[in-house]
Structure formats: structure tokens, C-alpha cells
Amino acid sequence: xxxxxxxxxxxxxxxxxxxxxxxxxxxxxxxxxxxxxxxxxxxxxxxxxxxxxxxxxxxxxxxxxxxxxxxxxxxxxxxxxxxxxxxxxxxxxxxxxxxxxxxxxxxxxxxxxxxxxxxxxxxxxxxxxxxxxxxxxxxxxxxxxxxxxxxxxxxxxxxxxxxxxxxxxxxxxxxxxxxxxxxxxxxxxxxxxxxxxxxxxxxxxxxxxxxxxxxxxxxxxxxxxxxxxxxxxxxxxxxxxxxxxxxxxxxxxxxxxxxxxxxxxxxxxxxxxxxxxxxxxxxxxxxxxxxxxxxxxxxxxxxxxxxxxxxxxxxxxxxxxxxxxxxxxxxxxxxxxxxxxxxxxxxxxxxxxxxxxxxxxxxxxxxxxxxxxxxxxxxxxxxxxxxxxxxxxxxxxxxxxxxxxxxxxxxxxxxxxxxxxxxxxxxxxxxxxxxxxxxxxxxxxxxxxxxxxxxxxxxxxxxxxxxxxxxxxxx
Amino acid sequence: xxxxxxxxxxxxxxxxxxxxxxxxxxxxxxxxxxxxxxxxxxxxxxxxxxxxxxxxxxxxxxxxxxxxxxxxxxxxxxxxxxxxxxxxxxxxxxxxxxxxxxxxxxxxxxxxxxxxxxxxxxxxxxxxxxxxxxxxxxxxxxxxxxxxxxxxxxxxxxxxxxxxxxxx
Numbered sequence: 001x002x003x004x005x006x007x008x009x010x011x012x013x014x015x016x017x018x019x020x021x022x023x024x025x026x027x028x029x030x031x032x033x034x035x036x037x038x039x040x041x042x043x044x045x046x047x048x049x050x051x052x053x054x055x056x057x058x059x060x061x062x063x064x065x066x067x068x069x070x071x072x073x074x075x076x077x078x079x080x081x082x083x084x085x086x087x088x089x090x091x092x093x094x095x096x097x098x099x100x101x102x103x104x105x106x107x108x109x110x111x112x113x114x115x116x117x118x119x120x121x122x123x124x125x126x127x128x129x130x131x132x133x134x135x136x137x138x139x140x141x142x143x144x145x146x147x148x149x150x151x152x153x154x155x156x157x158x159x160x161x162x163x164x165x166x167x168x169x170x171x172x173x174x175x176x177x178x179x180x181x182x183x184x185x186x187x188x189x190x191x192x193x194x195x196x197x198x199x200x201x202x203x204x205x206x207x208x209x210x211x212x213x214x215x216x217x218x219x220x221x222x223x224x225x226x227x228x229x230x231x232x233x234x235x236x237x238x239x240x241x242x243x244x245x246x247x248x249x250x251x252x253x254x255x256x257x258x259x260x261x262x263x264x265x266x267x268x269x270x271x272x273x274x275x276x277x278x279x280x281x282x283x284x285x286x287x288x289x290x291x292x293x294x295x296x297x298x299x300x301x302x303x304x305x306x307x308x309x310x311x312x313x314x315x316x317x318x319x320x321x322x323x324x325x326x327x328x329x330x331x332x333x334x335x336x337x338x339x340x341x342x343x344x345x346x347x348x349x350x351x352x353x354x355x356x357x358x359x360x361x362x363x364x365x366x367x368x369x370x371x372x373x374x375x376x377x378x379x380x381x382x383x384x385x386x387x388x389x390x391x392x393x394x395x396x397x398x399x400x401x402x403x404x405x406x407x408x409x410x411x412x413x414x415x416x417x418x419x420x421x422x423x424x425x426x427x428x429x430x431x432x433x434x435x436x437x438x439x440x441x442x443x444x445x446x447x448x449x450x451x452x453x454x455x456x457x458x459x460x461x462x463x464x465x466x467x468x469x470x471x472x473x474x475x
Numbered sequence: 476x477x478x479x480x481x482x483x484x485x486x487x488x489x490x491x492x493x494x495x496x497x498x499x500x501x502x503x504x505x506x507x508x509x510x511x512x513x514x515x516x517x518x519x520x521x522x523x524x525x526x527x528x529x530x531x532x533x534x535x536x537x538x539x540x541x542x543x544x545x546x547x548x549x550x551x552x553x554x555x556x557x558x559x560x561x562x563x564x565x566x567x568x569x570x571x572x573x574x575x576x577x578x579x580x581x582x583x584x585x586x587x588x589x590x591x592x593x594x595x596x597x598x599x600x601x602x603x604x605x606x607x608x609x610x611x612x613x614x615x616x617x618x619x620x621x622x623x624x625x626x627x628x629x630x631x632x633x634x635x636x637x638x639x640x641x642x643x
Contacts, residue, residue, distance in 0.1 A: 003617070011618070018625055025632060064618040105636050112629040119622060127619045135626045142633030157637070201583050 003064075010063025010070030013053040013078045014118040017085075020045025021111035028104030038104035039093050042111050046082050046089070053078035057470075066186060067125050069256075073474050074122035076325070077252045081121065083456075084245035084332050085114040090449035091340045092237040099235070099348055101147055109146075110241065113139035117245050121252030126175045126185040129253045133171070133217065136249060137164050140242055144234040152350065156233025163216070163226045171213025177206030191261040207265065210257065211272070217250035219243075220306045221279040231299035236346055239295060240339035243302045244332040251309060251328055255321065260475065264316030273314035274398075274406050280307025281413035288420050292354050294342055297420055298335070301379065304413060305331055311410055312394035315401035318475055323393030325471040329460060330378065330386030337375040337453030341368055344446050358424055360433020367442060369428050371454045378457045380421040381414050386461035481521055488514035501547045505540060512536040524603040 008015070024038045024045075031037065053075040060072025068074070088110060096102040116135025123129040141164065145157025175185065181203040182190050193199070216223040231239040258265050258273075284304025291297035309327050312320035345352050345361070345368070362369030378385035391414060398407040460467050488511055495507040512535045519528035601607050612620045 022628075065615055067616075067618045105632065109629070109633060109636070112625070112632070115625065116629070125619070127616070128622070131619055131622045131626055135622070135629055138626065138630050138633055142636055145637055148637065201586075205580055205583050 006061075006070075007063040009056060010061070010074075011068060011122075012056060013049040013075070013082075014115050014122065016045055016049040016052055017082075017111055017115040017118060020049075021108055021115060024104065024111060025108045028108060035096070035102045035104045035107070036093070038107045039089055042107045043086060043089050045111070046086050046114070050079055050082045050086075053082065062124050066188060068119070068128055069122045069124050073252075073256075074118075076470055076474070077121035077248060078118050080248050080329055080332060081114055081117045081245045084241050084248070084336060085110060087336045087340070087449045087453060088237050088241040088245075090445045090452075091240065091336070091343055092235075094443040094446050095235065095237055095343045095346075099147060101235075106143070106146055109139045109143050113143065113241065114245065117249035120249045121256075123253055123256060124187055126178065126187065126190075126257070129257065130168075130172060130175060132249070133253070134168065136246060137168065137217075140238070140246060143238045144230055144242075146235055146238065150233075150350070152233035153235065154233075156230045159226055159233075160230045167213050167216035167223070170209045170216070174206045174209030174211075174213060177202055178210065181206065187256060187261040191263075194262055207258075207262070207269070211269070214250055214254045214257075215276060218247050218254065218306045218309070219303055220276050220310055221283045221303060222276075224280065224283070224303045224306075227303055228296050228299040231302070232293060232295045236295065236339055236343035239298070240336045240343075243298070243339070244335050247302070247306065247309075248328045248332060251313075251324060254313065255324065259313065259316055259321055270314050270316055270401075273310055274403055277307045277310035277314050278406055278409045280304060280310060281410055282307075285413040285416040288417065291420070294353055294355065294358075294424070295339075298338060298342075301417065301420070302335065304417060305335075305379075307413070308391055308394055308410060311398050311403075311406055314406065315394070315397035315403060317397055317401050319393060319400055320397030321475045322468055322471045323390065323397050325474070326393055326460075326464065326467050327390035329467050330390040330457065333453045333456035333460075334375045334378040334385075334387055337371060337450060337457065338379065340446065340450050340453065341372045341375070344368065344442060344450075345440060355424065355427050356431075358427040359431035360428070360437065362425075362428035364433055364437060364439055365442070367447065368440075368450075371450045372428065373425050374454050374457055376421040376424055378461065380418045382418075384458075384461050386457045386464075389461060389464045477521060481518070484514045484517040484521070487511075488518065502544070505543050505547065508543070509536050509540055512540075522603070526603055526605045526608045529605075 020042060024041050027034050027041060028038050056071045057075035057079075058071065060075075061070050062068065063070045089107065092106060092110070093102070096106060113136050116132050116137075116139060118132070120129055120132025120136060123132060141157055141161040144160050145154050147153040178190065179185050181200050182193050184190060184193075212223060216226075219227040231243065234242065258269065262269070264270055281304050284300045284302070284307060288297050288300035288304065291300060305327075309324050309331075312324035312327065314320075342353070345357070351357075362373070374385065378387035381387045381391045383389075391410070395407040395410050398404070398410070491507045491510040491514065495504050495511060498504045498507065512531060516528045516531040516536070519525075519531060602611070
């Protein structure tokens with residue numbers, strides 16, 4: 001096989017990100033004090049990759065002999081992950097300076113993570129799923145421990161690494177068994193065999209292990225133990241991209257394997273996914289109530305959101321699939337936004353991360369108060385913001401798939417979740433701040449990122465069809 | 476003959492695997508790991524995967540083991556008390572679940588092994604050679620091969636980043 005122009009065009013977006021990462025790495029080595037330069041370089045690279053993904057979107061197909069998806073689905077997830085990467089860059093530069101760790105390597109690792117996520121979400125072969133996942137995970141292990149003087153950061157890195165390596169082992173063993181029983185790692189080939197004859201039971205052992213690996217990466221119960229400690233200990237912008245880009249990539253591969261290739265996997269897999277979804281929604285929502293630390297609260301809330309998205313997967317119908325994609329876009333904007341506000345308010349040495357630190361903030365700092373309220377209302381699922389429609393689609397899909405009980409559990413969990421999201425708003429607007437509380441100066445890049453996220457949350461909430469028309473023909 | 480060899484090698488691999496995790500002395504564990512690796516290499520040979528067998532010995536039994544021994548030396552784990560396990564409810568539950576999963580998988584293998592596992596195909600001998608592996612890597616698996624370099628690079632940069640004494 002020789003590499004053709006259309007092959008290269010197919011991986012253009014992820015190629016641009018990887019090459020940018022290499023250039024950024026070399027710039028970081030050879031130039032002194034190059035953190036800012038590397039950041040702008042990375043932003044330019046990701047903007048270029050975004051344009052490439054947008055340009056190749058209409059020409060859906062595969063490249064490299066059916067190894068990787070090009071255009072369409074891959075472009076959609078590419079653009080979503082690049083959005084997460086760009087917002088993370090904008091928020092990170094001031095955060096890193098505040099914490100005294102502004103080194104170019106941070107941006108290089110984020111670029112590596114982004115290219116891994118893009119590969120994973122474009123996989124047409126289980127090998128690419130695995131490689132993309134590993135590139136993403138290795139970069140995130142390092143980013144979690146980027147603040148090497150902070151004990152919690154090191155703890156987050158180590159916990160994520162040990163548990164993540166274990167989950168990767170599960171995933172790889174699952175892939176091996178699937179290869180052993182189906183004779184191929186090609187997703188299209190697996191789909192053909194799966195449709196033509198019932199697979200042997202060893203295949204199901206493999207599929208189960210694969211399911212466990214994916215559930216770990218999206219942070220769903222019962223594979224969620226790592227989420228709170230890792231999100232709390234990681235640098236705040238890293239928690240942001242971990243919970244959005246990482247989750248989007250894992251769900252993208254999850255959909256490719258279990259929905260596109262195995263057609264939902266049959267009633268048993270759907271029931272299993274529904275149980276995971278229900279457990280995640282309830283566990284996340286209930287434990288989040290008791291949290292005092294905002295990052296930890298968001299970690300439990302992200303477990304609950306993984307549950308909402310799994311609801312769409314469990315339904316395994318067209319509405320559920322586009323619902324999950326819509327949900328991922330909405331979640332990316334609102335969660336990066338929330339972590340962004342937290343990263344601006346946070347002070348060195350992990351100060352100002354508790355609910356009580358937000359007392360009176362809304363009146364003292366109108367801009368931060370308003371964008372934070374938008375993000376939190378959206379996370380709680382209040383119309384007309386994006387979070388509402390995301391939940392609406394996945395719950396409607398569950399009802400369509402005769403899983404009404406799951407939709408009821410979901411609605412109850414979101415009612416509970418309103419309490420802890422709005423509690424922040426109550427603190428911001430209805431509690432007196434301390435006398436002479438310091439007014440935080442909001443940096444320019446950070447406010448651009450917050451404005452973009454807020455515009456995204458409101459925009460796709462008011463015009464949900466803008467996303468649905470992009471994703472409608474994928475399944 | 477092949478069958479006898481298989482069972483001998485499998486037995487060696489299993490026994491050394493169990494001994495590896497039950498030894499108190501880390502150096503002994505490492506030695507059992509080497510034995511395990513050699514047995515695995517033998518199993519690969521039986522599957523006509525000569526290239527993988529050679530790589531298994533060169534990379535795992537060679538390079539990785541040296542790394543292990545160095546780490547053990549540098550950590551100076553002479554004090555065995557540090558490695559002593561404490562039994563508690565959580566650990567017992569974990570072991571029970573792991574055993575349950577293992578039993579399930581073994582049961583599936585025993586009950587359904589015939590229906591799922593493909594018999595060794597005659598083409599296997601051609602695929603297992605260095606030539607066959609190389610051909611596959613540079614044709615059908617070209618993209619994964621190139622992407623692996625990205626993974627290794629990210630891992631190297633990350634490792635240096637975490638281990639470096641002073642950032643500047």
C-alpha cells in the first residue's frame with residue numbers, strides 16, 4: 001500500500017496538531033522563556049486544524065486502508081476536541097503564571113493529549129482506539145502531576161496512572177479476545193461478522209472487558225473511584241480538558257465500537273449500560289451534595305453527567321446517538337467554562353476553592369457572576385440553555401427505547417443536582433461577602449475563553465438544530 | 476510433541492507467575508518473572524510467531540528486567556516489613572471479585588473453547604517471521620506504526636518533565 005494524497009487529507013487535522021506539538025516541543029527546548037510563544041503557536045496550530053476539520057467535514061470516508069475515519073464523524077469530534085483544547089490554552093496561561101509553573105511543556109503535553117483524543121474519536125480499527133487512548137492518557141497522567149510541588153497534584157497523577165494503567169490492561173485484553181474470536185481488529189469487519197452470525201461467548205468476555213475500559217475512561221460508576229481525587233488534585237485547566245475532551249474522545253470511541261459496529265450490542269449490553277447509567281446518575285448527584293470543595297463537587301457532577309450520556313448509549317436509537325453527541329458539545333462548553341471561572345478565582349496553594357469563598361462574588365464581580373450562573377444553570381439543565389436540551393434528548397431516547405424507568409431516575413437525579421449547582425449561585429448573590437474582599441482582576445485571555453464558552457452554551461441551547469443538523473446523518 | 480511442549484511451557488508460566496506474586500523477596504520475584512517471560516516466548520514459538528518470541532526475550536527478559544533490577548537496587552527494599560500486606564475487608568472483597576472474574580473467564584474458555592478459538596492457520600508461519608511482521612507494519616498497519624512514535628514521544632517528554640530536578 002502506498003500513501004496517497006487522500007490518505008493525508010483524511011488525517012490532515014490530527015496531523016496538523018501533532019506537527020504543531022513537535023514544533024512547540026523544539027521551540028520549548030531551544031528558546032528561553034518561550035511559554036507565551038509556544039502558547040500562541042499551539043493556538044495557531046489548533047485553529048488551523050479546526051479549519052482543516054471543518055473543510056474535510058463534507059467528505060466522509062476512511063483513510064489508510066480503512067484504519068481511520070476521515071471527515072464527517074471524525075471532523076465533528078475533531079472540532080469539538082479542538083474547541084476544548086483552545087479554551088484550555090486560553091485559560092491556562094494566566095493560571096500557570098499565578099501558580100508559578102508557566103513552562104512551555106504544559107502546552108506541548110496538552111497538544112499531545114489533543115492529538116490522542118482526535119485519533120481515538122476517529123478510529124476505524126481497535127488498534128487506533130488503543131493508541132489514541134494511550135497517547136491521551138499518558139499526556140493526562142503527566143498534566144495531572146504538572147504542579148510537582150503540590151502534594152495533591154502528585155497524588156492525582158499517581159492515582160490516575162495506576163488505575164488508568166489497570167483499565168488499559170482490561171481494554172487491551174478485551175481487544176485481544178475480540179481479535180481472537182472475530183479474526184480482525186477492523187471495526188467494519190467486526191460489524192460484518194457480528195451481523196452475519198451470533199459471536200462465540202469468548203467474544204462477549206472481550207466486549208465486557210472493553211466496556212469496563214471505556215466506562216473507566218468516561219468515569220462511570222462502578223469505575224469512577226479515581227474521578228474525585230484526580231479532578232481535585234490536577235491543575236484546574238487540566239481538570240477542565242480531562243472532563244470534557246477526554247470524555248468526548250472516550251464516548252466517541254464507545255459509540256464507534258458499541259453502537260456503530262455492534263448495533264447497540266443487543267438487549268443484554270443495553271441493560272448493562274442502563275444499569276451503569278442509573279448508578280452513575282444517582283451516585284454522582286447524591287455524593288455531590290455533601291461536597292465543600294467546588295472542584296470535588298464538579299468531579300461528582302461529571303460522574304452524574306457521564307450517567308446522563310450513557311442513558312443515550314443504552315437507548316441505542318437514533319435520538320439517543322445524536323443526543324449523546326449534542327450532550328458532549330453542551331457539556332464541553334459548560335464544564336470548561338465552570339472550571340475556567342474556578343481557575344480564575346482560585347489562588348495559589350489551593351485557596352478559594354470552597355463554596356463560602358464565593359459569597360458575594362456576583363455583586364462584587366458582575367462578569368464572573370453572570371458567566372458562572374449561565375454555566376451552572378446549564379449544568380443543572382434549565383431551559384433554554386444547552387444542558388437542558390442535552391438531557392431532554394437522552395431522556396426522550398430512553399423513553400423511546402422502553403426504558404422509562406431510566407428516564408425517571410435521570411430526571412430525579414437532575415432535580416437533586418439543581419440543589420448543589422444553584423447553591424453556588426445562592427452563595428454568589430445572596431450571601432454577604434467578607435468586608436473588604438479583594439476584587440480579582442480578570443485577565444483578557446481568560447475572559448475571552450469564558451465569553452466563548454458562554455456564547456456556546458447559550459447559542460447551541462437556543463439553536464439546538466445547529467448541532468443536530470451536523471450529526472444527524474452519522475448513524 | 477507440540478502438545479506436550481505446550482503443557483510444559485504453560486505449567487512453567489503459571490507456576491512462575493504465582494511464585495512471582497507470592498515471594499517476599501523482590502529479587503526472587505524478578506527472577507520468577509524472567510522464567511515466566513521465557514516460558515511465554517516458548518509459547519509464542521509454538522504459535523510460529525518467531526519474531527515475537529525473539530522480541531519477548533530481547534526486550535522483556537533483557538532490557539525490562541535489567542530496569543527492574545536497577546529500580547529494586549536503587550530503592551533498597553531490604554526491609555521486608557515495608558512490603559508486608561495488611562488484610563482488611565476491602566482487600567478481601569477485591570480478591571474475591573478478582574477470583575470471581577477469573578473463574579468466569581476460565582469457565583467460558585473451558586465450556587466454549589472449541590467454538591470460538593480459531594485453529595492455527597497454515598498462514599501463521601508466514602506471518603510470524605520478521606519479514607511478515609515488517610511487511611504488515613509498513614503496509615496495512617502503517618498508520619498505527621507511525622502513531623506509536625507519537626505515543627513514545629509523549630511518554631518520553633512526560634517522564635522527563637516529571638523527573639527533572641529543576642524547571643527553568
